[in-house]
Every structure is written in structure tokens, then in C-alpha cells.
Amino acid sequence: MTTPPEQPRPVAVLLVANRGEIARRVLRTCRALGIGTVAVHAPGEEAAAHVAEADTAVALPVPAGGGPVDAYLDPGAVVAAALAAGADAVHPGYGFLSENPALARAVTAAGLTWVGPGAGAIEGMGSKTRAKETARAAGVPVSAALDPGEVREEDLPVLVKASAGGGGRGMRVVREIADLSAAADPARAEAAAAFGDPAVFCEPYVERGRHIEVQILADSHGTVWAVGERDCSVQRRHQKVVEESPAPGLPEDLRRDLHESARALARAIGYVGAGTAEFLVPVRPAAPGEGGGGDGVFGTPVFLEMNTRLQVEHPVTECVTGLDLVEWQIRVAEGEPLPAGGPPPPAGHAVEARLYAEDPRRDWRPRTGVLTAFDVPAATARFAPPAGFGVRLDPGVEAGDTVGTDFDPLLAKVVAHGRDRRDALRRLAAALAGARVHGVATNRDLLVRTLRHPGFARADTRPGDLHTGFLSGERLAGLAVPLADPGTEELAALAAALAGAEAARSRGPLPAGIPAHWRNLPSQAHVRRYTTDDGREVAAAHRTVRGAPVPERPGTRVRSVAADRVVLEADGLVRAFTVRPAGDAVHVDTPHGSVALTPVDPLPAPEAAVDPGALPAPMPGTVTSVDVAVGEEVSAGQTLLRMEAMKMEHRITAPAAGTVRGIPVTAGLRVAAGTPLAVLDYEGKDSP
Incomplete structure (x- = not known):
């Protein structure tokens, strides 16, 4: 049990060390509580929505040689901004420095209130390998954590994962030993770019599993709540796409075990604040005689990681419990105990869909541009549960905003709260189908088709139909087909x-007598x-x-x-x-x-000739590495260069076998979309 503070410290002015949707979400609760607010921003974000909504704004400096993202990654600059603006508390949101113990220490050392768990808890859970050891000691079942160099044939398939951070960054599935180094190297590069830590490890890959996470809320007086659970099994490239609460089709004894494991882990590290314990539960279709032939059989759950922060998908928990998790983060940080009697039980069902700026027609690449329209007419509430049942919208953007390449491509979260799961799915699908999002390509049609898919819809009665591989292969391609035929x-x-x-x-008026x-x-x-x-x-x-x-x-x-x-x-x-x-x-x-x-212009302007061997940049971004040299012979599909855009790595590959004639870019160079990255001479022809 942690020692309670001698005196409560009411928060008067809070700085949100973040941007976009989560910053706006925290600002909304602060306004409701009468707490003054401070926003921070990188240069060029002066007109951002989260900046306009705060009482005070402070520009964060960009370190030499860095970009806009780096402005949010300096603990000293964040604390200096808080002190300059007169803030007495700091909320980290999620991402950036939210799971960096250096920021927690810097905030408390400056005499400010840190709205989050202590630095020791963050540090203990920050490395997934150390977190597994702690969980094992607390009696929580865990999967093995292997060094990539120690993986053997009998361990396959394995999942390469970044030791720090989350969000699917750095993850690769490996099914053949020969492919391990080719997967581990880019995973290290992506982890280093996203989290500043290139460490990776491997764990057994479960082909069919349910990704279940338990929401934790703990105070400084020793009370630990398990505030329900969420199912996050609908993922693409190991990134969550659809989340819901309660988890559909979960047996009650399994639900209780997951809740107790999460509480045990929180107690083991003296956790204070909001956090999430994530588990993977194997599931397979039931055999004849095991439950009707398709109800699903759950295996033993294993602990994956603990996120020592607020989760992106926290709104579904808020909708079914009525709790404001940000408010309770602040109240716990002020020293207030959680109420006796435990958390409120879930009422109804909530489903959240993440709306991303990405193009399914172009290998799901993040898309940039100006949002000429952004509206979800069905939404009845913003950043808070709707009154009764309805649709909640948590947007990070507004119409007229420019979607760039420096930050995550998440545009908004759309959440439906219904009487039951069927009601929530129907509300959310209709809200997304009726949304007006113009200017950039999005995954909206995939979301609608997923929510309406029979296999997803029956997950509460046939839980074996829903698993982390739900969006893969031909099914993903089929669900990504545009709604408009x-x-x-x-x-x-x-x-x-x-x-x-x-x-x-x-x-203008037509001449007299001339009809329309x-x-x-x-x-x-x-x-x-x-x-x-x-x-x-x-x-x-x-x-x-x-x-x-x-x-x-x-x-x-x-x-x-x-x-x-x-x-x-x-x-x-x-x-x-x-x-x-x-x-x-x-x-x-x-x-x-x-x-x-x-x-189509009936009289198009002449276009400049384009070298048929040139490979253009598919989007604006930064060249992170050049993997070939001029004169080198390459094969079809071979990686020529790597780019970083929207916090993700993108490979530029050879469309056909040939010889590298030119590389007009270098590592570290920021390029615009369409910039020639490499020029190839193809075998026996000008282009593939």
C-alpha cells in the first residue's frame, strides 16, 4: 500500500502535455471541473483545435535537427512550459512522454502534481520483458519473452515486439527462422523512431486469440478497481481498429480471473491512477460436443503488457459505467480515495471505431491533405458519454485542418452506446456511413463493413468467430471495398x-429568354x-x-x-x-x-516528361535509410529505401528486377509526395 499524501492538493491549473484528440478530451473535463488549462504545441500548430480550446498556450521548442514530434519529447521543456504558464499539474495524455518516467520525475521534482502513476510504476512496466517478470511473480500467467537470437524452430511462429511503447509499432510475425533477422532489424528501427528505444523481443504468436484488456483505477489509499474490460481483437497490422465493452461472449469465470489478475498486478507495483492490463486469450471454434460446434473454446489467458496511462479506447468504458476516467485521474492525483463499494457495473454496450486517414486502395498508406469537410451528424455528444444511448465523437481535427505526416493518422474516435451489443453496432455503423469526411482517404468504409459483418455481429453468441486475425487476407480485402458500388x-x-x-x-444571370x-x-x-x-x-x-x-x-x-x-x-x-x-x-x-x-479536363495542360524508371515518394515523409547503391542489381520486391511518415516505417521496393541507375536522396532528407527516390533500369524494358 502506498502512503497517502498528508494533505490533498487541489489542482487549479493543469497543463496537457499532448495534442490532438486526447488533449481536447482532457481539456473538456478540466472545463467541467473548473480547472484552468494550458496547452502546448509545436511550431506551426498555433491554430490547432486543442490550442484554441485552452486558456493558455505555450510553444515547445524543436531541438536542433529535430521535427515537430520531437518538440513533445523533452521533459524539461514540458516542465518549463508548465511553470511559465502558472500550471500546478501536468497530464500526459497517451503517447509521447506519457509512459516516460523522466517526465513524471521532472514534474514532481518541480513541485507540480503529476496526473498519473509514479515514476517507479511507469519504469517497472515500461519494459515489456521486465513487466512479464513482475507479473509472473504476482501469480499472473505470462507468455515467454525470447531474445531474437535465441529463437529456435520449435518456438515458431513468434511475434517480434518492441520492448518499449505500444500501438503496434515494431511488431512483425515470423514463421520461418530464415526471416527472423529481416523482421527484427526493421522492428528495431521502427521502435527506435517511435519510442527512442530499439530493444525488441519475441513471444509465441497465437494465431487465434482474443485481445482483452482490463481497465484499472487505483488510489493512493490502497483501493484498486477493475473497471470492466474491453475487447480489442479487431486489429490491422497489430493496431487496434474497433474496441468494445463489455467483451462479447466472455465466460464469467474467465472475466473474473482477468479482473483479479489485473488487480494483483496493480497491487504488486503499488499502482496509483488509471492504467490498463492487457491479456491475450487463445480461442478456437468448438468441436462437436464442446458447445454446439462453433461457440468457441477459450484457452488460458496470458499477460501481454501494462499501459501506465489512459488508453485510446477509454471512452467505451466511460459510456457503460458513467465514469469520467480523466476526472478520476485528477481526483486520485489530488489524494481523493475511490468510493467504497467498487466501480459501477456496466450498463448496456459500447463500441468504438478509430477513423484513420489512410488509403485502402494504396496499401493502406497514411494520406495527407486538407479536410474540406468533417462532420458526423449522428453524434450527440463530444468527448463525453451521450445522454441516454447515442453516439459520441472524440475528434482530433475539424473541417479546414491539414492532415500532415508528422503525427499519427488518427482523425477521430466514433463511439456508440446502445442498450445491447446489437443496438450499439447498428448505431455506430449508421453514424459512420452518414459521416461527411472529405479531402483525405479514410478507413471509414472498412469500419462500416466490419461492424455489419455477420461474423463480427455474432461474437457474443459465437465468440470463436472473433479473434486478432479477423481482419486479414481475403476478408480484409473484401471489407475494404468501398460502400459505393x-x-x-x-x-x-x-x-x-x-x-x-x-x-x-x-x-450569373443568363441572357433574357435563355432557359437553364x-x-x-x-x-x-x-x-x-x-x-x-x-x-x-x-x-x-x-x-x-x-x-x-x-x-x-x-x-x-x-x-x-x-x-x-x-x-x-x-x-x-x-x-x-x-x-x-x-x-x-x-x-x-x-x-x-x-x-x-x-x-477530367477536356483540354489538359501538357505534363513534363517523367523518367519511366523513377520511383516517386508515395507520401511526404523522411528518408530513414538507403539500402542499395548505384549500379547494384536488385530483384523484384527488394527494399530500396525506407521512409518514416506518421510515426510508421514505409518500405520503397523495386517493382521488378533491374539495376539502380540513381539515388537522388539521402538518409535524413524530408521529401514531398512525388519526389523521385530512386531510378531503376529494368531488365530488357523501360518499366515494369
């Missing part, structure tokens, strides 16, 4: 063409061509009959036309299309998904 795209193009014509007409949609060749149809996000061309054609547009598409007629909204009847169905031009594109929101269209 080709027929919807055709109608969207027609709506865009009609709205564009109406907008042009409304910009008039043209001097009435025998010819109006034709407008567009390209979709994946490069396909779609055309829209209509004629003008008695001053009204008549589509060339069979079975289609126009009900109404405005510059921003078109109503069409197609094949007996009436649908409304919202049209929004933005820059060079036109975004059309339909009842069956959004469509981004780029008008």
Missing part, C-alpha cells in the same frame, strides 16, 4: 454534373467525365428537354436540382445526393457511401 458512382457523377451546371447558372441548361447543340448530350479515387473513369450524360435536364442513363430521372443537392429517381428508387466541390475534386455523399470525383 459502380452503380452508385454513376449516379454520383450525374449528381455532380447536374449540381455543377446549376452552380454555374446561379453564378440551354446549349447551342440541342441534338448533343451534355457529357461530363470524372475519375474516381482508384483511377477509373466514369461519365455522366444528360440532355436538356424544355429547359429541364433528362439523364441519358436508362430508368433515371431528375426529381430536383440545386447547387449542393440533387434528388434522382433510378430504377424506381428515389435517392438524395449531397454535392460539395472542394479544390480540384467534387465530393458526393450518397445513401450508400461517399464518392470522391475528379473532373
Whole structure:
């Protein structure tokens, strides 16, 4: 048991050592509690939403040779900002320095209140290998932690993991010994870039497992709560995509064991504050006679890691319990004990989806650009549980913001709280399908299709259908298909063409006697061509009959036309299309998904010739390494360079066998999208 403070220290002004969505989330609770707020930011973020919402803002210096991310990674600069702004407490959020004991020590050494666990607890859990040893000593089952050099054939498959940090960074699955070093080296590089620590280890890889985490809340008086659990099994590339609470289909005895293991671990390290113990529970479909042939059989859970901070997915716990976890972080830091009687039991079901700026059509690469529109009309609450059942939105961005490459591509978290799981899934899928997110590609369609997938929907009755491999292979490809099918795209193009014509007409009066949609060749149809996000061309054609547009598409007629909204009847169905031009594109929101269209210029400007052997940068970022030399012969798929963008490593590979003719970049160079990174001469031809 830790020693309670002699006197409570009420927080008057709190600095949030973070940015984006989590900073805004903490600021909201501070406003509700009457606590003054201080935001920090990197140069260039002066207009960011979290900065505008705080009472005071302080710019963090960028170290020599560093970038915007590095501004958030200096404990001394954070403490100096707190003292300069008159803050008496610091909340780290998640990511950046949230699990760095140096910041916790620096804050307390400066006489400020640290809203988080003590530096000793952070340090003890900061290394996943040390955390496993502590858990084992506390009687919590753990998996083996192997040095990559000690892995043998009988240990395979294994998962290479970063010893520090989380979020899927540095993870690689290895099934063959020959592939181990090729997986460990980039994992070390990615871990070093994300956490400043290149250490990695291996643990047995469970092909079918449920990722279950238990929310911990502990005070300085010895009380430890297990505030329910969350299922985070829907992942892509080991990064969480959908989370929910309570975990569906979990047997009650297993649920109790997980809660008790989490409490035991927290007690073992004298934990104070909010944290999360993460477990992997093997699961397989039940054999005949074991539970109906598909209900699922759970194996022995093993401890993975403890996150000594607030989790990204904490809103689902808040929705089902009614607790404000940030408020309780602050109250515990002030010395207040948790109420007697334990945490409130869960009521209803909550599901969260992470909306990322990434492009499924281009190998899920993070996307950048200006958010010309960002709206989730179904949301009834922001950064707090909705009144009754409904949809909560925790956004890190607003319309007009620029999505860059320096930070995580998470745009927002969308959370639905329902009477039961089916209700929550339906609410969340509808909210995402009706969202208007224009300007960057996102994973929105994947989220909607996942929430509506029968295998995911029946996880509470057939838990063996849900596991960490749910989004993989052909299923991932199938779920990533756009919600808008080709027929919807055709109608969207027609709506865009009609709205564009109406907008042009409304910009200035036509000469007297000339009707709308008039043209001097009435025998010819109006034709407008567009390209979709994946490069396909779609055309829209209509004629003008008695001053009204008549589509060339069979079975289609126009009900109404405005510059921003078109109503069409197609094949007996009436649908409304919202049209929004933005820059060079036109975004059309339909009842069956959004469509981004780029008008085809009938008289395109000449383009400069491009070397057919040049490999352009797929996105803005920083070249972290050059793996080949000029004159070197390379094979198809061989890594030529590595880039870092949005805190992730991206490999630039050879599309075909050939010889490296040129490398116009060097490691450490920041490049724009489209910058030539390498030039190849392909075997027997100019390009693959």
C-alpha cells in the first residue's frame, strides 16, 4: 500500500502535455471541473483545435535537427512550459512522454502534481520483458519473452515486439527462422523512431486469440478497481481498429480471473491512477460436443503488457459505467480515495471505431491533405458519454485542418452506446456511413463493413468467430471495398454534373429568354467525365428537354436540382445526393457511401516528361535509410529505401528486377509526395 499524501492538493491549473484528440478530451473535463488549462504545441500548430480550446498556450521548442514530434519529447521543456504558464499539474495524455518516467520525475521534482502513476510504476512496466517478470511473480500467467537470437524452430511462429511503447509499432510475425533477422532489424528501427528505444523481443504468436484488456483505477489509499474490460481483437497490422465493452461472449469465470489478475498486478507495483492490463486469450471454434460446434473454446489467458496511462479506447468504458476516467485521474492525483463499494457495473454496450486517414486502395498508406469537410451528424455528444444511448465523437481535427505526416493518422474516435451489443453496432455503423469526411482517404468504409459483418455481429453468441486475425487476407480485402458500388458512382457523377451546371447558372444571370441548361447543340448530350479515387473513369450524360435536364442513363430521372443537392429517381428508387466541390475534386455523399470525383479536363495542360524508371515518394515523409547503391542489381520486391511518415516505417521496393541507375536522396532528407527516390533500369524494358 502506498502512503497517502498528508494533505490533498487541489489542482487549479493543469497543463496537457499532448495534442490532438486526447488533449481536447482532457481539456473538456478540466472545463467541467473548473480547472484552468494550458496547452502546448509545436511550431506551426498555433491554430490547432486543442490550442484554441485552452486558456493558455505555450510553444515547445524543436531541438536542433529535430521535427515537430520531437518538440513533445523533452521533459524539461514540458516542465518549463508548465511553470511559465502558472500550471500546478501536468497530464500526459497517451503517447509521447506519457509512459516516460523522466517526465513524471521532472514534474514532481518541480513541485507540480503529476496526473498519473509514479515514476517507479511507469519504469517497472515500461519494459515489456521486465513487466512479464513482475507479473509472473504476482501469480499472473505470462507468455515467454525470447531474445531474437535465441529463437529456435520449435518456438515458431513468434511475434517480434518492441520492448518499449505500444500501438503496434515494431511488431512483425515470423514463421520461418530464415526471416527472423529481416523482421527484427526493421522492428528495431521502427521502435527506435517511435519510442527512442530499439530493444525488441519475441513471444509465441497465437494465431487465434482474443485481445482483452482490463481497465484499472487505483488510489493512493490502497483501493484498486477493475473497471470492466474491453475487447480489442479487431486489429490491422497489430493496431487496434474497433474496441468494445463489455467483451462479447466472455465466460464469467474467465472475466473474473482477468479482473483479479489485473488487480494483483496493480497491487504488486503499488499502482496509483488509471492504467490498463492487457491479456491475450487463445480461442478456437468448438468441436462437436464442446458447445454446439462453433461457440468457441477459450484457452488460458496470458499477460501481454501494462499501459501506465489512459488508453485510446477509454471512452467505451466511460459510456457503460458513467465514469469520467480523466476526472478520476485528477481526483486520485489530488489524494481523493475511490468510493467504497467498487466501480459501477456496466450498463448496456459500447463500441468504438478509430477513423484513420489512410488509403485502402494504396496499401493502406497514411494520406495527407486538407479536410474540406468533417462532420458526423449522428453524434450527440463530444468527448463525453451521450445522454441516454447515442453516439459520441472524440475528434482530433475539424473541417479546414491539414492532415500532415508528422503525427499519427488518427482523425477521430466514433463511439456508440446502445442498450445491447446489437443496438450499439447498428448505431455506430449508421453514424459512420452518414459521416461527411472529405479531402483525405479514410478507413471509414472498412469500419462500416466490419461492424455489419455477420461474423463480427455474432461474437457474443459465437465468440470463436472473433479473434486478432479477423481482419486479414481475403476478408480484409473484401471489407475494404468501398460502400459505393459502380452503380452508385454513376449516379454520383450525374449528381455532380447536374449540381455543377446549376452552380454555374446561379453564378450569373443568363441572357433574357435563355432557359437553364440551354446549349447551342440541342441534338448533343451534355457529357461530363470524372475519375474516381482508384483511377477509373466514369461519365455522366444528360440532355436538356424544355429547359429541364433528362439523364441519358436508362430508368433515371431528375426529381430536383440545386447547387449542393440533387434528388434522382433510378430504377424506381428515389435517392438524395449531397454535392460539395472542394479544390480540384467534387465530393458526393450518397445513401450508400461517399464518392470522391475528379473532373477530367477536356483540354489538359501538357505534363513534363517523367523518367519511366523513377520511383516517386508515395507520401511526404523522411528518408530513414538507403539500402542499395548505384549500379547494384536488385530483384523484384527488394527494399530500396525506407521512409518514416506518421510515426510508421514505409518500405520503397523495386517493382521488378533491374539495376539502380540513381539515388537522388539521402538518409535524413524530408521529401514531398512525388519526389523521385530512386531510378531503376529494368531488365530488357523501360518499366515494369
